[in-house]
Amino acid sequence: MKDEIAVTGIGLVTPGGIGVEATWDTVRTGRPTAHTDPALNNTPVSLSCRVPPLQPGRGRLWRFDRSTRFLLTAAREALAAAGLDPADWDPARVAVVIGTAAGGIDTLETQHHKLISTGPGALSPMTLPAFLPNMAAGHLTLELGATGPSLQTSTACASGATALITACLLLSTGACDIAVAGGTDAMITPLCAAGFAKMGALSRRGDDPGRASRPFDKDRDGFVLGEGAGMLVLERRRHADARTARPLALLAGHGSTSDAHHPTAPHPEGVGLRAATRTALAMAGASAYDVDHINAHGTSTPLNDAVEATVIRDLYARRQPTVTSAKGALGHTMGAAGAIEAALTIASITRRTAPPTANFTTPDDTTSGIDIVNTASRRQHIRLALSHSLGFGGHNTVLAFTAA
Template sequence: MNRRVRVAVTGLGVKTPAGTHVKQFADTLAEGRSTAATVAEFVDLGLPVTFACRVPEFDPTDYVSLRELRQLDRAAFLAVAAAADAVTDARLERPAVPERVGVTVGIGAGGLTPAELLVQEYGDRPATVPAYTVPRIMANAAAARISLRIGARGSALSYVMACASGATAIGEAMLKIRSGELDVVVAGGTEACVSPVAVSSFARMGAMSRRNDDPAAACRPFDTGRDGFVMGEGAAFLVLERWEHAEARGARVIAELRGYGSNSDAHHIVAPRSDGAVAAACMRLALADAELAPAEIGHVNAHGTGTLYNDLAEARAIVACFGADGPPVTAPKGVLGHSLGAAGAVEAVATLLSAVSGTVPPVANFTTGDGDTALIDVVAGRARQVAPQPALTNSFGFGGHNVSLVFAPC
């Protein structure tokens, strides 16, 4: 690790259920308003869960031609749109030295939804599948499309780490810059799994809330009444730059990506370690990388899925890392739902916005914690104002993948 190489965030782009532009996204989070709503198709199919959090419609031709749109699955399209917004925000439309610009994308279930749709439509006549089938189901399609769009000739990599994928892509992008390999990386995550098979699969394993009569109250991170997550979708991207590169071109620096920690529970294919010990160690790795003490963190953006055991394990991890008087804790999935591989990137944007502004959003639907979830300082009811300070965000994925990132105001 070389702390002399600082990594600046110079652009942001989001396509999420909370909004398709950064300000709209931040405002919705600050309101603590759930975006979950009934999905008519799920009702008609008689699914056990009939609601989800979806990205509001926006004009696709602002980003791609209609011909290109037919060749893209939804996850890749959302990625291209969010990445394009981030590049525009960074005023980096065409790289001066394309070999020094890269792309990293996190995606958890790449190819699942387009494959599901293809089976539904062409399952009884596979010989007639469209010619663009392969580009639509490629898990690396998002990274490739972004690279093509901006002319980035550095590495274009895809990371599949379940729900830690987006955060992994951002952390690994930072390492690419620190190593000297790249000057700029467009980094983020994407996912679009609001589909019958995906929703039913998670529902069957007992991971999803079944509050079909009240979707907006369904996801309840750290609350005593939590009963599972809500499926979401979305994409979020950051433009990361070597600090000197950003300064040389006169870029606006939004925040600094300061720390990255990653480890594995090595415990169970889907369940977290109940004591949260390895997750706590992951947070400590990120803090050490950022050269910060726990007391210097202004708030924690928790993974907070709203599931019984994950929230309990994370609460224990936060207490183990920060102590009984730890910083305020927020968890955006009560508003956004769980966008799987995109979640870490979406929540990275939320974290850095709060680190810079000092506005920590409330956890939607939280009233009171139970057991160890009552030991953390969950922001509830309304947004809390704190001094602009470094903030830490967690992403924990099936398979035991743990990632923590630290962002700091400039």
């Protein structure tokens, strides 16, 4: 009999606040966090959703990229919630799996500017350890003293969800007993903002930042850059039971597919998302009729939202689940999004609440016909919930969570 995968702890660092409670309150109340960002003044779009300042922590923070600082903070909260102390575990049985879309891009841009403007003598000796994509996982293993498998996944904006799937596979094969997994990114940089703007992916609603991110709304015109980290502690159910840890939820199924269609655009019929959904539901032993809630990818871009809404409308024709997107409140946290939204999906289950999609007021022809929560959160008994994450390169991931 397959051993269930239990989620025993979650931790969040987002534009909504430091910690699960602060972030949940922001999302639950549908409070947007987008503002004009002076650091992006010389770019075509100067909107962002920034993480509030972190409290000074242990060690020398200058060694780390912003994304790693977010990660370490979120991981500490997740471990505390799981009742785990690295001093008490077998470090060889602990895996670390981290997803990121861009690694330490903030460090890379900053240090490259120093190289061009001042010369190589101005570079920090921590440049490479701070920005190399694998180093977020590396720094977390050092923090935890974990000596089991350590991996970094990169599937663009699905990276955090891919990390959780990878952690499940490691647990299922017996490669570890505990997996500390999630995603982190800090891509609010001039290069990233200018690049996304050049593609036409960002909202141009600079005169009204708070209403710029509008997932599924007919007036959506692009996403707002966000940043943050989401971390989950995963264990086999028997392992959690043996240490009398109470699971928050079960990661009952997952699906991962590739569109093989276009570098940045989703398949127009959502073929990959449909397939990933069916795989996740089959693994969970469920059908589309059983799904109560969907935490959608919901980027606020015209194309993504239209395709995702069409897939939801078609797959759940008999019974529409409630649908929400956290990106109306938090912006698009890039490689961290899949993990952050997985944590929020679990919060929806444990708190019996479907949060609203901030700034969603009116659907268009492509987004009508699905039950998008708007205006205020909705009380709901959620037994099975899905979290969608899609990424450039045609990546599709679906995570299925059930009440424990």
